[in-house]
Amino acid sequence: MGRAFEYRKAAKMKRWGNMSKVFPKLGKIITMAAKEGGTDPDMNPRLRTAILNAKAENMPKDNIEAAIKRATAKDTAAMLEVNFEAKAPHGVLLFIECATDNNTRTVANVKSTVNKNGGEVLTNGSLEFMFSRKAVFEFDKTDDMDLEELELELIDSGLEEIEEEEGVVLVTADYTDFGNLQNAFEKLGIQLKKAELQRIANTPIELTDKQLESVNKMIDRLEDDEDIQHIFTNIA
Template identity: 35%
Template sequence: MAGHSKFKNIMHRKGAQDKKRSAMFSKLSREITVAAKMGAPDPDMNPRLRLAVNNAKAQSMPKDNIQRAIDKASANEGDDYEEIRYEGYGPGGVALIVEALTDNRNRTATNVRTAFSKNGGNLGASGSVSHGFERLGLIVYPASIGGEDKVLEAAMEAGAEDIQSGDEEHEIWTAADDLHEVATTLEKALGEAETVKLAWKPNLTVDCDEGTASTLLKLIDALDDDDDVQTVWGNYEISDEVMDKLDA
């Protein structure tokens, strides 16, 4: 998916820092607690919770942290969070979808709007950009799991709709409603995935030059630094050449 891999690489670089890792664990814990409150506290009986736990494990979140997040929901502790989606345009006309979990809608809206306005973007109304995306299930495996043929065969047998293989990873796409079933089947064939989540896949992508990419990534970083923001999706495409220049 355009934007996904590049953003994921940024997250990996940021995740190497203790502060960023702590913030990431906090966001993962919030999603686990919300998922457990919305359904059964047992991952085997609650598909959303299972996805949240799998993602936490993929980011090396300690088991004790995961269990504490589930226990919070079982004890009806912690704040009640609301799911909100924000949509807008970044520099270069890049469409962005921001998913958040918040206990204060006004605070989060102000922070997201400020991040957009300070980094060459404009926050739009609900539905202003999501019409250019598809809501799908995404399962990611590292390239080290095996070649494209091996993963393609396993994915098709599991009922996936599409697979995109690159140098670093295999992205497996499913219908949103099939994500849990496909992920469970793939786990038996390929082991635990690196990422399992609902995603926004763009229908068309925007190529970013160095200037646009630099400002765009600052916007994404600003959004990601907000505790309430869970995920940022975009229709941007940044070439390896441009990324190398930005990393220099």
């Protein structure tokens, strides 16, 4: 069982208790994708992926459609994607991805939360070599699916690793091959459950339960901020 699988399971368990926070964040990504490439998912791969991931989190259809409509509304503010890198207590590193319509507000909120919880916001680029950016795809294994054969089919599209656990298949690749693999899955008729770009720590660290509790307080407070989309850490 690889680290990507472990990361996915841990992240999913955490999200189950935070759906009220998750849906507005997913809606932002859908609106941004529709505003950038159009409201037709068939003609807009980024929107198609955003809808796919929203459905994977059981986001209601009405919410998805409302998020798409917001992209064409005259009063919808322009959204900006910004990242922050930070250090938390006990050697924990954080890579924070945001989507915001007010960068000044987001910068102030992130810095305040990190500083108040014993951390420090770092200069962007400080953690460049501490995380690997990966394209991660998830789908159900069917009875007639031969994973060894599928691996050979996908290697030319950039596949690095393929794993299966409890009937769920996870494929990882370099982030630059996201589009290539997405196209390959469509050609093969494989229905994806999720397609994401993740940052996976190159050298994960172990924490005691007490240390983990203190770090999670910071992460939970950051995740309360609707502007923050994803938080990646180097916690094993």
